[in-house]
Amino acid sequence: MTNNPDYSSLTGAAYVLHEEKLIRNLELIRSVKEEAGVSIILALKGFAMWRMFPLVAKYLDGATASSLFEARLIYEEMGCKAHTYCAAYTDREFDELASISHHMVFNSVNQYLHFREKLQSQYPQISCGLRVNPGFSKVEVDMYNPTAPGSRLGIDAEHLKDGLPEGIDGLHFHALCENNSYDLEETLAVFEAKFGHLLHGVKWVNMGGGHLMTREGYDTEHLVRLLRQFKEKYQVEIILEPGSAIAWQTGDLIAHVVDIVDNHGIKTLMTDVSFTAHMPDTLEMPYRPGIVGTVDSETPYRYRIGGTSCLSGDFMYEYNFEHEVKIGSKLIFLDMIHYTIVKTTMFNGVHHPDICLFTRDGRLEIQRRFEYSDYKNRMN
Ligand SMILES: Cc1ncc(COP(=O)(O)O)c(C=O)c1O
Known part of the structure; x- marks a missing residue:
């Protein structure tokens, strides 16, 4: 059974691991190990x-x-x-x-x-x-x-x-x-x-x-x-x-569009996640993360994706969306479990996304919510 999660209950940014996908990977790896x-x-x-x-x-x-x-x-x-x-x-x-x-x-x-x-x-x-x-x-x-x-x-x-x-x-x-x-x-x-x-x-x-x-x-x-x-x-x-x-490909990072800024016709979706703090490999490697609802061909709905930190480079160049994106929309970044959660920082004091599990039986569980104390305790 493959469930598709309903993310509508998420109000803040969140990494969501899909248990079923993790199990699928583990089964494959176990079969390799046993056969070899x-x-x-x-x-x-x-x-x-x-x-x-x-x-x-x-x-x-x-x-x-x-x-x-x-x-x-x-x-x-x-x-x-x-x-x-x-x-x-x-x-x-x-x-x-x-x-x-x-x-x-x-x-x-x-x-x-x-x-x-x-x-x-x-x-x-x-x-x-x-x-x-x-x-x-x-x-x-x-x-x-x-x-x-x-x-x-x-x-x-x-x-x-x-x-x-x-x-x-x-x-x-x-x-x-x-x-x-x-x-x-x-x-x-x-x-x-x-x-x-x-x-x-x-x-x-x-x-x-x-x-x-x-x-x-x-x-x-x-x-x-x-x-x-x-x-x-x-x-x-x-x-x-x-x-x-x-x-590999076991889950998403869910973000929200908080504002849209326009500079000389370049529209940037300002989000509640940060590339440098929450997806650092996108800047280090670098690579462009997949986003649900975007296509390779040009559309009228072209937006940069802006991270929430004040690092100038905390953004991704234009993506083409199938539909107009509005303030309040959710953005789903694909394949955001490996080397993301382990590498996050609280740079700029930006809110760390929740860590959630989408269980095999279709429940969306928040496993960890980060607080101000998590930020404060790292500093002193
Ligand atoms: C020594 C060592 N072992 C294992 C790994 C895991 O590699 P990967 O996640 O690409 O499978 C790394 C990754 O840097 C590594 O440095």
Whole structure:
């Protein structure tokens, strides 16, 4: 059953996660993991709506953290320890993080050696790995390409020519972003060429995130074949840690038109949401979010969409609407769950949208409403 939500009861801005769509993604991901015989874990950096963690835990093998707070959230709300990778672990946080992690991945040999003695004496149950940098990626935007020349993320092959330091069980690479299985295949060929000499000596390989297996047209059978072949060849456990794929196209951001301003004939819909505060990737990546009721061809109803902050660039260039838009209209921004809610800010003190769930049985629940105190408490 596919329900269409009725958003008329929403009076303020809101992210709305559709439970049914999330379940559909999780089912697909679980089938890949079962057919390929790999572990798939949720990358919290992409989706951290923790009230959904018990559901996620039914389908996936846990979660990966990139910080102490993410690891704590996994521990508290998913009820398991984390597979942890931090770009740089600090002495201050290390013990707490180690106590709630089952795997720890290090971004440099230096960092691993700094903590090795502590790990071996106090946390012998933790399986340690190194993040390596294949120096190859199909990602074209540098902001999202961890393998660009000079990257700080992952160890270059030349530093591991002579093998791995004692105590390392696994290798981790992350080189994809919204990619397909054919991109993974090319990346794996480079990874094997550069790090193949180490692969027979490890227990596991974590192939990072960026596997957008829930996007329409993704060839999951090809992915399964690739993973099986790799596993067979090196006799290693494989872990994938997607974020986007889990919450891909699972919900909307609902906004309202508060005013319409006209400057030299350019009409801007002033809304109660902000691109910089509530959809930052639209400016960072950048990309144009889909909006319900707009078309590609030109119409008489052309409007810019204005964010509510005072940042000059907090707007999207003209969209063509099928119908005239009036003050009070709702705007529905599509696919606004992954990498949005986790990245919001309260810049300008702008009101944070509610976080809502559209349940499988058709109810629209407000799970979280933000208050002035949320803003105030961040400042002091
Ligand atoms: C180390 C690591 N793992 C996993 C992910 C999740 O990637 P995605 O959400 O594209 O699947 C990221 C994203 O930046 C990452 O940096």
